[in-house]
Structures are given as structure tokens and as C-alpha cells.
Amino acid sequence: MKNRKFGLRVIPKLGESFSSVILRSAALNGCDAMDIWRYTHIRGEDMLRTHLFYRLDYDFRLIDFDKLKDLLGISSEPLRNLSFFTVCSKFLNNPYQDYDKASLMIQSAIEKHKRKYCPLCFKDEKVFKLIWQVKSINSCEIHGCNLISHCLRCQSPIDYKSDNMRCKNSNCSKYLWDVIDYEDISNLSPNKSENFERWLFLINPNQQLTKDYKNLTMEKSLVLKLLYVAQNQENIYKRKNILGVGETITKSLVSFIRGKSEIKKANIQLLFDVLDFSSITIEEFANIEVPNSYIYSLLQIKKRRVKLPQSCLSQWCENSESSTFIFKDERVEQGRPKIRYPYFYICPNCFLRYSYHPITERWTEIDNRIELLMTVRKLAEGGMTRLQISRELKIDFYKTSELLGYLAYYQLLTEPIAKSFIANSVPCDLLILFEMLECDHRSYHGKKYKQAKELFSWDLKTFSYYYAHKIVKLSFVNKASQLKKPLKKNRNILNETVECIARLSDENMKLSLSKVAAATRRSARAYKAYHEIKEIVRMAKDKQFTEKLISEEKELHKKFQDFMKIHDADKRILKSEVYAYLNKNRDYVLQKYPELINYMSKCINKFHEQLNERKDNGKIALIKHGITDIIANQTRLSVTAVAKYLGIKNIHSNGYKHIKQMIVQEIDNFILLRRKKEATSIECSSDN
Template identity: 25%
Template sequence: MSRLTIRPEIKDGESLSSYLMRACRANMVLYLDLLRHVQPIRSMDVFYRRSIRIDIMPQQKHDMKRLAMLIGQTEKSLFEMTYDSLRLKFNHYGLYFDESFLTLMPVLLESNKRKFCTHCLEENLGFQMLWQVRDIDVCFKHNVKLRTSCPICNHDQSYIHNNLGAYRCYHCENYLFSENQQFHEANEEYMHQRYDEWKYILDSKKRLFPGLVDGLDLQKTICITLIYILQLQLEESPTQYRYNLVSRLLRHDFLHSILRFINDQTSPQKVTFPQLMKILNKAKIRMIDFVEMKVPASYVNSIKSLKVQESVIRKCLSPWCITFEKSDALKEIPYTHFSSFKNQKFSNTSICVNCGIRYGLNMNTKQWLEIDTNIDLINNVVLMLWFDKSEKEIRISLDITYRKLYQALGYALRYNLLPDNKREIYMKYSQSDLDIIECFKELYSEATTITYKAQKWYGWHGIEFFYHFYNPVVQQYRWIEYTQKNKFINKQKVLKVQPHIEKTLNDILYLEEELTTKEIAASLDIEFINFQKYGFSKKVQEIKRQMQKQATESELFDKVQEYVKTMDQVRLSVFIITSGKAQMILRNPCLLWRIILPSSLL
């Protein structure tokens, strides 16, 4: 093949493949033929002639010197139409060498279909290199949506074909601009930002990553700068790492593994370049701001000091658990990295999936502890059962609510901790034909009065409820619930005496009027402190007064009836209770009381 005689002008921002296809068209040469002539014999595979590689890393499969000579351009100008500048930048930082660069790019670029703007093609502006970027879908110049299919026959256009140089469809051969795209109501500002971002990334003079943080390599510098810049979006010049801020912008498990990675622990997690771009883009942070960010030393130290905490010996502390003293079955409870439970702050909160007990690092004592006091509670209850104490005796001597007692009993039943004779008694609570998981799904979607609802819907006794609750599968499900965050959001919302809660309160009190406010709070699954704070206690008193009043009234009514009966017997049938009068008495027995009752009856 000899030099091409016609040399079309290179359009601004045009990709190499676009230019080559146009040049071939102008010289009546087939693009695939041209490429065949510049491929070394050892890699004559047709695949490469049809692929986007020519725009990503052309020198890998093509003789660039020969190609430049054939089309009468300089080698440099050919490379400028490709993503090779990005490869060189990566190489400078020691990242993504050759093969890994080739596997990285398809994550960022659409590499099968050709994207185009119909207006640009009509104006003969060539196929732009940046159109293939996945997060760019609008033409910068015309603000119309880029398309991949022929407007006439709707066939998607492959990346390379012989008609593209003439802007024609490979299938129906019509011009790809035969019908122009409607103007697109795009977020113009956002799209311009994406273009600017990519121009910055491809600019060989611009840095791609921030300068190294003292004592850290590039990967760790990237990680720590990313965490810092995210926190900076929510807090002015932070000096300390704060989990609850960063976790709003970064998935919690991702964040944890990055932290472990920074602190040299066995975590393979690094932030890949596409991940970095995606996170920055989502948080609306420009690449240049990221690159120029300097993380203050105090912030770096606060992340390094996490190492001490992270290496805490996490283990299960329940003596009856099959993974006692081991961490195998501990699962971290998300969104509770630093959480308060009963005024104690815990970090690294975890739940053992084998025994359902929650643990955490107590921030005051720096000890790995159980979060609740269930282990002691269960131990004590079981011990007293061995001494044949009744439920009532246990409740009184341990000074616990019914709910707590049932919780311990249900737990002990589930984990086979009961003495044999008691086991027989409680056995009945472990038999249910219901699909337990489905029941709990239903209960959790209610989210407020779980134990109470379980009794109402499934007829579960408190012990039965906790027996099922501590089913490992239910615990797993609960864990998933936590991860979906729903429960926490719901809980915030219900702290108001809403009509349905008032009704539930009523129902509870009518069933069991001896209940203390504390117990009611527990059965509604509301912290006692909130129970008082949000007016539940007041409501309970109100309902109790109402009930008292009704009780007194019905008691009086009984006495009235009694009196009337006595009167009847002595044949003083002055008051015959007709239905009308009975109703009157029902409505206002006090009145009647005052009028007719002799003082002897009081």
C-alpha cells in the first residue's frame, strides 16, 4: 500500500479511529485494509482491526511509524487522538501497566457501540474521542443526547465499520444524521463538568494524584486523601477522622476495608481509578481539588490511631456458644460504628450469629464487652431454675420485668440451657407450624410493638417469641435488616403518640393492667427514657384513670343491681329495671347511687 494522497484535516477532539475511517473514505481505501498493512505479522488477528484498541493503546498491535507515514501525519499527532496520554500518566505513577491499562479502560469507556451526535456528523466534525466515555451522554457542542443507533433503521452501530467514514449506517446505508436528534433537556452544567474533568485527566501536563502523605505510599495516600476530602464536604477543615460523617458518603464496608488497608492489615482493598472517579463524581468533587488536597498530619494520625482499635481482640463471650472465645461468627453491625447503648459508647459493635449476643468495644473502659447484660441475666435465670424457683420468685429476686424473664427463658429454651424437668414444661413454646422468618419479616415491617403484635397475630407467648427470636436464621435476618438501615429510620419516626400506638396502649393495658410503665415501654420496644420524653407515660396514666373510672362505675352498677334484687325480694318493687332505666343507670350510675342508695350499702 502506498501513501494516501488526500489528507483530511484532523478535527478538534476527534478520535484516531474516526480520523482513519474518514481518511480511508476520502482515498477510496478500506479501513480494515489500511490497518492490515500496519499490523505486524505476529498479530494479524482481524479482531484488533475492529476494536477500540486503536484509540486506547494503538502501538500495542500496530506499527505507528508506518501508519503515520502512510497517512502523512506525525506520530505525535496520531497519539494525541488517543487515550495514550492517560496510560503514560499512570505509568509515571507506577500504576496500570500495559495489560492492566487495557482491562481498566472498558470500565470507563463504551467499547462496543459507536456513540455519536447527529448534528456534529452533519457538520462533519468527526467522531469525538470523549463521546465513548460512559458517564458522558450528551454532545458538548449541541447539547443533544448522544445515540448509538441509526435513526432510520434503529440498528446499533458497531465501533468500526467501513461506512462510518462517510457517516452512514452499516445496515441501511442511510446517513446517520438523516433525522436529527431532539434538543435534550440535559443538566448542562453537569455535562460541561464531566467534559472538563476528562480533559483534565487526559492533559499530560496535569497531575493525576495528590503528593505523597508522609510515610505512606501512593495507594494509601489516595485512600486517605479520598476519606479526608469526603469529610471536608461535611465539615470545615477537619483535623480528626469522623466515621459518622464519612460514612454518609461512602459505603460502610468499603470504608472499613480502606481503613484496614491504610493501617497495613490484611485487606486487599485499594481504591481503583474508576472507583475514585465515581466517588468523586457522586460527591461533586473535582479531580483537580482532589489532586491538590493536602491532608493535615493530625488527620493522618487520627486514622493511623484506628489501628489500635481495629486490632481489638473480638470474640464471643457466651460460655455456651459453639464459637466461645472465637471471632468466627461475629458479624459487624453496620451504622453503629460508635454507638451509645444505655449511655455507654461502643465501637466495632458486632453480633455473634451462633448465639445472638451483641458485643462491642466499650469506649470508656477500652474493653471488649457484651453490649446488653443478657449473658448474666440468662445465667442467673437458668441457675434459679435449677433450684426450682418459680417464674414469680425469679422475677422478684432478680428484679426484672416479665419481658426480661421471658427473654431469658426463650433464650435458654433455644440454646438448650434448661434443666430437664423445666425443659419439658417449656417445650410447648418451641413448637410452631408457622414460617418463622416470614413472621419476623411481618413483625419488623410493623417495627413498633413487636412482642405485642407477635402475641396478637400468632398467639405467641413471650417465651415463645424469644425462642423464635433467637433462632440463628432470625438473627441473620435481623442482621440484614440492620444493614438496610430501615429499622433505625423507622424508630426515629414513631416517637410520637400516634393514634395506632394509643390504641395498642389501650389494648395492652386492658389485657394486663398490672403492668408498670417500664414494662409497657419494653413491650412497645421504646426506650424508657423516650417513653417519658415523648408523652407516652402521660398517656398511660390517662388510660389507667379512664379504666379506673370505668371499673368503679361497673362496680357501682353491680351494687345497684344487688340492691334492686334485695328490694325485689322484700317485694318493694319500686324500681323495676326496664331496659330504658338500665341504660340510664349504665350511663350514669353515680347519679343513681346518690339518689336511691341508703347509706347502709355504702
């Protein structure tokens, strides 16, 4: 990569993938494909992994195309068109802006961990085609043979990054196009499937699925056309006439077009489902024009007519002749088959729920509690216990207790029976106590009771009587809903989320609630209602962040060790050089990896100590040699004389204090050693 421009340049072939061009360029210019990726990479270094090489064929934010253009000598636009970016651009106006959704849509459709190819096509053209990596395409459109992902000589699997397009088995190492014979070639015939034709259309940069309608985005325009085709191209939108798309999905798509929701958006699978059900080709779909009448009828939102309430229908209610109610703009479904009420009213005195029947339009009590309360009263006065009433009416025991507490509070039971359901005393801070419960008016009665029992040790009868009080009921009605959808009902959502998180983690994608929501084709706003899912995503993010820090710290540790090995042993280490080699800012390393800072400081200090020791030893040797020469020349031995020998003029200045001490020490050692020798020679001569 030093020259930053290849001398030998490849010409992309028809249908070739972006990663194939990189592999051919690397092989032709004698370098590794990872070197090209590393030179043009613009994301975090944690993405530079061999097993993530497949991302080059769809992750258009990994590469600096200006650098790559200069390196390969190929303009940027043709290079982008060699990837699945062309597919994303048919669903989204700006794939860069909707990057998460675009990349996740492609990930689910392609084979990422192995390279698929037709051995006969590969032998002729020596390139990997982009369309071969689609999961649903398993045969060659030209020869009709199955696509393989192994070497025909040794049966070794072929990785997505095949260096020099050779088999990775060291005992084989043959070029993949250097095949022997492929079995049953004579019986093979071209077989272009409908699925192949669709993908060929999607990866063609010159094709378009739809135009933009009425200031809608491309994605909304595509959803609009899908609904129009699914409705057999009728001129007026009617939801019940849409076929091939589920009712729930249809509602989500319509809400998405109208700008109310983003739960369901256009994707490849939805497109293929509509094409299959409508029995039309993708080219025919692209040529269809949606009439203005259909667009206006779909975008037109019917205004809901809210009728004023009538009077309460219960005989014991003080509000029976008044029309004062609490309005709740919430949808509720009751009965079997379920009847949907778009809104309802709550009586502020007896707290029964009322609305207009959607079919008969009669003012009615929607929970059938009046009839149920009268039945429970009759059975209780007949001598039945709570358990017997529950079994007789086949209702929950907690609900039976709630109904009896309600009857007792509103004095609808006879005195002997009412005594067993009326609490002896009512706390003056009853409202404050109930506000401590994490429930609302829609919460299951048993859940409320269990919380109250844990906090206040109330029995079920006492709790049911307290719960029937008007101030408590009113408090729950006005309280914002905290009810989470039952885990059992949404177990599939939870499991799907956990699998999605695992998949995204394996792909080294940065986790977030919005990214997980996009991967599971839901909106982030919808996910925020699931506390457990939010907690799972948060824990996964923390785990991913921790693993990333550990991995990065290991990488920085290894880089520092490499720096210490290649650094000149006779030069001091500047910390600025260290951080430049690590390619990290000092403050970043200090904040993220304080232990690494301590380790590097210890290593650098030890290196400097050893360097100073070597320098001192060298100077001591020079000083000794200087002392010997001065004595040999019969010159007066002094600190100044030795310093001049070393080339130092002002030895007594503060800057040479350390060297001066060394000279003094060596002169003292020399004089001491000479005196010892003289004393030894005198003793020897006296003995003689």
C-alpha cells in the first residue's frame, strides 16, 4: 500500500461481486486482500477481521471509495454497483441515512460464512458473482448445476476470503478454477428460476421498483404499490380486499404510509410474497402505476365520531340520572366473538365501563358486571362460599373476592353476610398506600393483591373491600398504565429478540434498541413498552462494550510490545511516539485503560533505567581509559584533565554534575588501587 496506486489494474466483469474485485486486485499486485481493506477502511479497527470479509459486499460504510478509486483506478460508482448497495437503493431513498435497516435487510438474505460458486462459470471467468451469495439461489442459471462451497479436489470448505482464489488446504493449494471434471455435466441444462430473475433485477443498478408518489418516500411508495397489487389493482383502497398479506401486517403498512407508525416497513420477503400471490414478474410489478384514486382513498383518514354518554344503568348508582362520565380514549375488546369498542366511559360513582355497541349502537355496559354482580350476590346470600361461587360461575377466585368486596362496600349484601367482607377499620392514608402499588386499573386483581399482601400483610377480603373505595378506584382510573403484556403471550417476541441479539453480536455490529428493533422488523417505540426486552438489550450492550474493551486492550498491549521490540535500544522513548504507534490519544487510553497506562509506564521506566545504566558503563570505561592515558603522559591527574579528555570544557557546571561525580569516584578508585599496589610492592621488597 506504500505506492497508493496499483500498477496492474483489473476490469470488473458482468455480475462480479465487490469482494471478488478486491481479491483479484490483491492477487494481481502481489498483496493480501486484507491490506487493501485496511488501507481504505474508515470504521473501527475491530471490524478488520478475516471472518467479516463478507461485509464488503453489502456494508457500504466500511470503505473510503475515494481512496479505493485512486488505488484500483476504477471510479466509485461502478464499484458501489458491484455490491448489494444496489438492492438497498431500490427500497430506500438514502441507504446511508437508513444504514442499520439497509444492512440488516441484506444480511438476512445472503450467505455470509462461505463462498458459493459454480465451478464451470468460475473456470471460464475466474470471478465470484454477487448473485451466487443469495441464500435462496442454489443452482447456476447458465449450466444448471448446483452451486458448491468446497474445493473439488480435496473437498475443503471455501471461505469468503479465499486468498489468491486458491484452496486454503496447504496440501492442495490449487486455484479454484483449476478443476478436473465436474460430474454429470452432460445432463445439465440452463435453469433460470423466478427467484433468480427477481434478484437479477434487484442488483441491476439501472432498474427501479417504483417511483415516488405524492411526496412519499421511496419506501412508503413501495409499500403503497405492494398494497395496490395485493388488492388486485383496484382503484379504491379496501383493507378487506387485500389478499396474500396478513390483516395485522396490512394495518401496520397502512399506518406506516399515513405516518402514524413505523412498525412494519417494506422488505425483500414482503415483496416476494406479494409477487408470488399475485403471479406477476418483478418487471411487471415495476411497470405498474398506482392510480391517484387509490392513493387518496388510502391516505384519507376517517374521523372517528364520538357519541356523548347517556346515564349509568346500575340500580345502586347515584349517577343513574346524570351523564357525567370519565372518557377513556382506549380500545377494548370484550365477549366471544370479541367485540371491539374504540373508546369507553367510566362512571365516576360505581366505576362500571360503558360504550356504544359497534353493531347495534346501543348504550351498554361493556363488561357485563351488573349481571355478574347480581348473580354473585344471589349465590352469596344462598350460603355459598367464595370458592363455591368461583366454581359455580367458572371465574377466578381473586375476581370473586373483588366482586364480593365491591358488593359489601356499596351495601348490596344483607347484613349477616356483609359483615364477613367488611374491614373492621379503614386506614386514613388508604390512598397513599394504594399509590405504592405498581399497577393500574387494567392490572390483574391477583397481582394487585399479592403486592399489597407483601407490603401491608392484608388478607384477600380486607384488600378487596379497600379496593372498592371510590378514592382508590378513581386513583387507579387516572393512573397512567404500567401494565406490560404478559410474558407468556409475547414469548415468541422475547425469543426472537434474544436470537437477534446473538446474531448481531456474532456479526460484531454495535447493539442498540433501534438496531434490534429494525432487525426484528419492529419499531423502537414499540419495544420501549417491553421492560424485559429493554433490560436484555441493555445487558447485551454492556457485555459487548466490555468485550470490545478487553479485545482492544489486548490489541493495544500487543502493539506496545511490538513497539518495544522495534525501538532503537540506544534512544529514549517518548510517550508521544508510543501513542502515535498505538494510533490512540493519550486521554482516551488513560480513561479507558488505566492499567495499560501503568504497565506502559513501568516498561518505559525500566527501559530508561537500563539505557542509563549502559550509558553510564560506557562513560565509566571512557573515564578509566582517560585516567590511564593521563598517567601514561605524566600529566597531573585531576577532574578537569579527565573532563578535557572526554571533550567537556566546563565540568563544574550543574549540567555535568552526574559525570563529575563519576570522574571523582573513578579517580578515587584509581588512587586507592595504586596505593594498594605500592603497599603490596613495599611489603614484597622488605620480605626479600
